[in-house]
Amino acid sequence: MTTADIDHAIRAAIHATWRVAQPRLIATLSRMLRDVPLAEELTQDALVAALEAWPHSGVPDNPGAWLVATAKRRGLDHLRRAKMLTRKQEQLAHELMQEQDAMPDIDAALDDDIGDEWLRLIFTACHPLLPRQARAALALRMICGLTTDEIARAFLVTEATVAQRIVRAKRTLSRSGLSYEIPSGEALSERLASVLEVVYLIFNEGYSASGGEEWLRPQLCDEALRMGRVLVGLAPLEPEVHGLMALMELNAARKQARTGIDGEPILLMDQDRRLWDRRLIGGGLRALDRARELGGAGRFYTLQAAIVACHAMAETAVATDWRRIAELYGQLAALVRSPVIELNRAVALGMAEGPQAGLDLVDMIAEEPALGAYHHLHSVRGDLLEKLGRFAEARRSFETAARLANNARERVLMERRAAAIADSDG
Structure with a gap:
């Protein structure tokens, strides 16, 4: 193996470890420092x-634990420099030295209730002091580790806009002295809509990754589902909590069937x-019924779940x-004006009334x-044009979709569809 190959393998290992460990590191340091932006900086x-x-030095035997120990050590260094080291923090320093010597497995190095720490982190990022558009962007940056470019693609805005929102949100959090907790009562209610949006976007990023080499990020889907179940317990009478849970479970039921042996979409x-998970489908349908019983039939997540x-x-x-x-997409479009919803409605119309309608x-x-x-605009257009027999236009649409796709798996899929049309046309 050449030096270049070794460097590539090490960087790949760092990247893989980072995507898993980053949100956990931020959650751990946020609780330790009570400062979310500082926690992200030290991470x-x-x-x-x-x-x-x-x-x-080579990749450590436990790379995640190495990152945890390094991040915690830097957190303690910051506390010392700020002359804020209390008896409790001295105990943390002692525990850290023992942890470094033992170098435990990553799960042992993190707090047992790390799942709740994630949710606390999201509730903190969704504080009403922050503009609504900034809340989800900040949480996606910290929880999913998405780049500003990937977040911009998710919201269909410019990268500069997202970067500005995140910088301002971090500045507000740093100056506010907000408590790092899951609120209750009215405070919970006023943050809930933003928290649901973040959990929804986390699930979507796991279900169809906006970038990277893999189409699925199953750990993000699983974490979003877990947080959704916690939210059901926190707000059992809120219909959209059940609507979101239904949407995630019904989509997650298809996860095993969405990729082939080699990970291709x-x-x-x-x-x-036959590979769809009937247990998850049953749970999703029950959650959908509950959302409707609570009066949420015409609301955002419940309509999507339907x-x-x-x-x-x-x-x-x-x-x-x-x-x-x-029809349901029509109701959704009347509720929320979105060209993406209209694009999805076009797919349904193309199936219901023929490709020309779509x-x-x-x-x-x-x-x-x-x-x-x-x-996706160009991939949908390519599919409809192919069904209409307009093969040259369809091929160009798929080629454009491949050029714009930020996810490697989707890009290859679009290239294959374009090539298949070229072959059959030839």
């Missing part, structure tokens, strides 16, 4: 230390429905009630500024 310092040390129409339920209850793609799905709607929204660099 980044731990990554830099790994990038500097590991190429020379398998689109909904081609999935083996759409996914149409897929879950259909034995085949052809047997799916596409007209009902198109393409007409796609062409109506194609000039929306928010969709300028949105690769």
Whole structure:
């Protein structure tokens, strides 16, 4: 193996460890320091230390534990410099030295209730002092470790806009002295909508990763589901909590069927429905019923869950009630103006009324500024054009989708679809 290969392997190991450990490090340090922006800064310092040390010393046996120990040590150094070291913090320092000597497994190095720490972190990031648009962006940066570019793609805004929101949010958190906790009563209610949005976006990033080499990030899906169940316990009478839980469980039920043996994406129409998890489908349908019982039938997450339920209850793609799905997307579009919702409605119309109906709607929204660099617009258009026999246009649409896709797996999928059309056309 060449030196370049070794360097690449070490950097890949750092990247893989980082994506798993980053949110846990931030959660641990946030509780320790009571300062979320500082916790993120020290977590980044731990990554830099790994990038500097590991190429020379090699990847540690427990890379996650190494990052934990490094980040905690830097946190304690900060407390010492600030002359804030109390008896409790001295005990933490003693425990840290013992931890470094033993170098435990990452799970042992982190707090047992780390899941609740994640939720505390999200509630802190969703404080009403922060602008609504900044709350989710800050949480995605800290919890998912997304880059500003990836977050910008999720919100269909510019990278500069996202960066500005995050910087301002961190500054506000640093100056405010906010308590790091899950609130109760009215304080919980006023943050709940933003917290649901963050959990929803975390699940989406796990379900269909915006960047990187893999299409799925299962640990993010699992963590979002876990947090959703905690939220059901915190707010059992809030319909949208149940609506979000239904949406996540119904989508998660398809997880095993969404990728092939080598991790390549398998689109909904081609999935083996025998692999869908019937236990999760049952739980999702029960949560959907509960959301409706509580009066949430026409609300954001419940409507989306109802759409996914149409897929879950259909034995085949052809047997799916596409007209009902198109109607539900129409209700969703009336509730929230979004070109992405309209794009999804176009897919349903294309199935219910024929590809030309879907393409007409796609062409109506194609000039929306928010969709300028949105690769799904071009992949949907390519699919509809292919069904209409307009192969040259379809191939160009898939090529554009591949060029815009930030996820390696999606990019390869679009390239293959373009090549398949070229082959058949030839």
